[in-house]
Structure formats: structure tokens, C-alpha cells
Amino acid sequence: MSTPPPPDATAAVPPLRRADLAEFRRRLVGLSDPGKKLDLLSQHSVREEVIDFLTILPELYQFEDRLPLWERIGKGVATACAAHRHDAADWSDTILPSLDCEGWQAALNERWSAFQMLLPTRPPEWHEAFIRAASRLGTVLPLARARHKERLAANGAAAGAAGKRRKGGGA
Amino acid sequence: MSRPFTIYCLSTARSPVTHMAGTVGNRAQIAREPVVTELGVRPVPFLSGNALRSSMLRRPGFVWLAEACGLDHGLTKPELYFLLAGGCAYEGGGRESTQLVCELKDVCPLAGALGGTLPRQILSGSVCVDSGVLVCAENRDRLDTFLPDGVIAADLELRPADSFVGEWQYTRRGGEGELAEWADGETDLAERARRFEAWEGEKRRPESPEDTPLPGEERARDGRIKSRQMIYGGECVIAGAAFAHRITLHHPRPPEVGALLWSLRLWRQQGNTMGGMSARGHGILETVVWLDPEPDGNPAAEYVDHVTRHQDRLADWLRRQFRPDAAREAAGKGKRRGKAEEGPA
Numbered sequence: 001m002s003t004p005p006p007p008d009a010t011a012a013v014p015p016l017r018r019a020d021l022a023e024f025r026r027r028l029v030g031l032s033d034p035g036k037k038l039d040l041l042s043q044h045s046v047r048e049e050v051i052d053f054l055t056i057l058p059e060l061y062q063f064e065d066r067l068p069l070w071e072r073i074g075k076g077v078a079t080a081c082a083a084h085r086h087d088a089a090d091w092s093d094t095i096l097p098s099l100d101c102e103g104w105q106a107a108l109n110e111r112w113s114a115f116q117m118l119l120p121t122r123p124p125e126w127h128e129a130f131i132r133a134a135s136r137l138g139t140v141l142p143l144a145r146a147r148h149k150e151r152l153a154a155n156g157a158a159a160g161a162a163g164k165r166r167k168g169g170g171a
Numbered sequence: 172m173s174r175p176f177t178i179y180c181l182s183t184a185r186s187p188v189t190h191m192a193g194t195v196g197n198r199a200q201i202a203r204e205p206v207v208t209e210l211g212v213r214p215v216p217f218l219s220g221n222a223l224r225s226s227m228l229r230r231p232g233f234v235w236l237a238e239a240c241g242l243d244h245g246l247t248k249p250e251l252y253f254l255l256a257g258g259c260a261y262e263g264g265g266r267e268s269t270q271l272v273c274e275l276k277d278v279c280p281l282a283g284a285l286g287g288t289l290p291r292q293i294l295s296g297s298v299c300v301d302s303g304v305l306v307c308a309e310n311r312d313r314l315d316t317f318l319p320d321g322v323i324a325a326d327l328e329l330r331p332a333d334s335f336v337g338e339w340q341y342t343r344r345g346g347e348g349e350l351a352e353w354a355d356g357e358t359d360l361a362e363r364a365r366r367f368e369a370w371e372g373e374k375r376r377p378e379s380p381e382d383t384p385l386p387g388e389e390r391a392r393d394g395r396i397k398s399r400q401m402i403y404g405g406e407c408v409i410a411g412a413a414f415a416h417r418i419t420l421h422h423p424r425p426p427e428v429g430a431l432l433w434s435l436r437l438w439r440q441q442g443n444t445m446g447g448m449s450a451r452g453h454g455i456l457e458t459v460v461w462l463d464p465e466p467d468g469n470p471a472a473e474y475v476d477h478v479t480r481h482q483d484r485l486a487d488w489l490r491r492q493f494r495p496d497a498a499r500e501a502a503g504k505g506k507r508r509g510k511a512e513e514g515p516a
Binding site for chain 1: 181183306321323330333334336338405406433435436439440458460461462469472475
């Protein structure tokens, strides 16, 4: 009579999940999508465009109390991101109420108008990438705020220089 | 020279992975490494080799080992630190004892493979755990290194890293002020439960100027009652993303191969998690492996058997390294006992 094999002390612990090459490849399929792929440069520039767009919003802000300016911008963008994922025109339109800005007031802003005219020329995947990049508020909002401050400082310096020139001219 | 034993791993995230590295404001940022691409240097999310080494091998392997050797209640802090975190040299007069290294590899193959630092000697290990490389367009050219030959097809187009980054957000109730409010003479549990229910249903509660803020609420400047919940959040690598990583054992010996495979099995049994926020369900990975070369027999079972046979030697070895006085005393007692037994004969 043969003796039974000793019990395997490792049986209680699940074995490793082994895979062959085909299984490895199958798992990579979901990570590729040539149809929707943007090149790396576009990904980077989309984020830059989002930051530029966010610096337009302080110009559209109509509330008297400017203290919660970036809070309201952030909430407006978050709301728009939740509502629209495929069309940046609808998306941007949804932000305006949170700034207490009417459509006609926005239309008077040259940068806003230029942005709206740009949108129809962009492919659908750009719209999606733009909204996706804008939804990362923790990253883009501080950068937009810093850029807005730079713009204000540059405008202030330019206005100051123009003022000095005028004074100098008058003297 | 023996061929290295390599474990190729492909870990697919089954929940958001939050392997964090710092914060911006109150938002956690995931760890990123700079990668040179044809379009410039880009920061790409990754899993650090250090974290993988600890999560996949050291912690599950040594916790099991301590329990299997009956050491789980008898370890001092430096011993525990040596096993679970690699230890540190805290005594002067460093030395280099090859005998010690050989003995360690024999007594504890896992420590021999991972290495560590004893009070007076650094023991280099023989296993290299690479970083987890995100399977994305930026890493396209270097994935061949971290995956078995032939997995990456020439025409494979991957999505950019940016498309695998998402966000998470949770709320935490109140703060110190709220605790003080709850503690203020409120000992009636039924009353506390009633108020808590009212607080939970704050959105349904009609608000009037006479209302007083409940615990966890405050009156804002505009007179409205607002929740005082604290929002915290951050970035994550979204579920479905995958990381390629590799474990390489140089000069492999069967017990060390078994120790690595057994630790990986224990890691899988314990949830296969990686990174922070695992208490909230983050960091669950599904890992498939490819072994190169295919080991003979069942190395994990042989390793478990090895540990069972040498469990007393590990305890003795640890005592000699970390508590030499106690070890000498124990050895002296053994000798005296031996002589006493010999005496009457």
C-alpha cells in the first residue's frame, strides 16, 4: 500500500495568477485607443489653453463682492464639468451663471468671443480633452490664478507707464 | 554565472491608486517621475520600487515568517524594524562578516534576498524591485524592458498618461469645535441620536432664521446655516490603468525563489493593495505574472518547509545579532546545564 502524499502546507494561500503572452497582450488592449489618441504635444497645449481660458473668467465676473472670485469660478467650472463632457461651447456657457454674467455681457469681452469662435474649428476629441483638463481644478486653478495676477501686474505696469508718459507730455 | 530569475508583473488597477507624493494646498498629488519623450520631458505617474518592494515582498513575507516562527510576540523594536523595514545601523564599529551573510541566507532566505541593516553591518540583498511603469504613450519605448519579449506589438498605440489620471474627494465631519459641542453636557444618547439624524437630513430640514446650527454646522456671513464638513481630495491613477514592473533575483537559489513567490502569494491573499487610502478601498491591483525561467518543482512549498525546519535557528540568529548579551547568557546556561548533567555520571 502506497503512503498518501503529505498535505501541501501552502494550499490555503491562493496561487499566483500566471499569464502567457496572449493574456499580457489582451490586458494591454484596453489601454490603447488610436482613434481617440491625441499626440503628447496637444495634451500639453490643451492644458495651457484651459489655463488661458480660466484667466478670462475674472473679466466676466459681475458680483460686487470679489473676495470669493476664485471660489465661484472653481464651483462654476466644476458644475460645468459635471454637466457637459463633449462640447466645450455648452460647457463654457454653463459657467456664466455662477459668475452672474449674462450672455450679452460675455459677448462684449473680446477674449471670450475669440475663444467661442475658435471652438467650431476644433475636433471632438479636443473638446473632450479640454473639459477633462479643466476638471482637474486642483492643478489648473492655481496656475490660472497666478497667470491672472501676472496679467494684472503687467497691465498695471503698462497703465502706469502710459500715465507717466501722459504726465510727461503735459508738463 | 547563474542566470537571474525574473518575475515580470502587469498590475491592473481595480480601484483608484493613490501612491501619493506631497500635497498642493489640501489636495494630495500622486507620485510622478520625469520621462524623456520625443516631445520633451514629461512627468508621468509611477509606483516607486521602494513601495512595491515593501508592499509586495517585505511586509507580507516577514509578517508571515514571524508568525510561523512564533516570534510575533517576542521581537524587540530593532528586530521588528530589521524585518519589516530593513533596519538601521545604530552601533559603532561597522564590520564585514561574510560568514554572517552566508548564515543569514541559510537561516532566512527572504532576508538574504531582500537584505537589510544589522546594528553593525549592512547586508546587501540580491533582489532588485523596479518601479511600476505606467502603461502609457510616454513610456511606450521603455515598456519592452519591463514586460516579457513579444508583449508589446510594434503597432501598439497607447493613450497618454494624462488620460489615466483622475480625482477623488471625500468629506470629513467637523473638527475640534464640533467635538467640544458634542461633549458639552450631552450625555443622553437618545437625544444625541435624534440630533445626529436631524444633522444627517440637513438638506430636508426647512431652514428659518430661528434655527440654531446643529453640531457640525455654522452660520455663514450671509445668515445661512452651512455644513462644516471638511472636504479633502486629490489625484489618483484611475481604475483600469496598468503598471508594468519587474522583480529580478540575482544568483538565485531555490529557497530565495520560493521566498519571493510565497511572499507574492501572501500579498495577493491580503488584498493585493498598493499605495495609500487602502482603508477607503483604494489601491487594489490585479497582478498577473510571468516567470523567467520557469522554476522546477514547487519552490514556495519548499520554502515553507525550509522555514518550518529552521524556525528555531532564525530566533537564535536574531538574538545573537540584536541581543548578544542575552544570547551569550542563554549559551552559558546551556553549557552549565550540560556540565551539571555530565557531573554525577
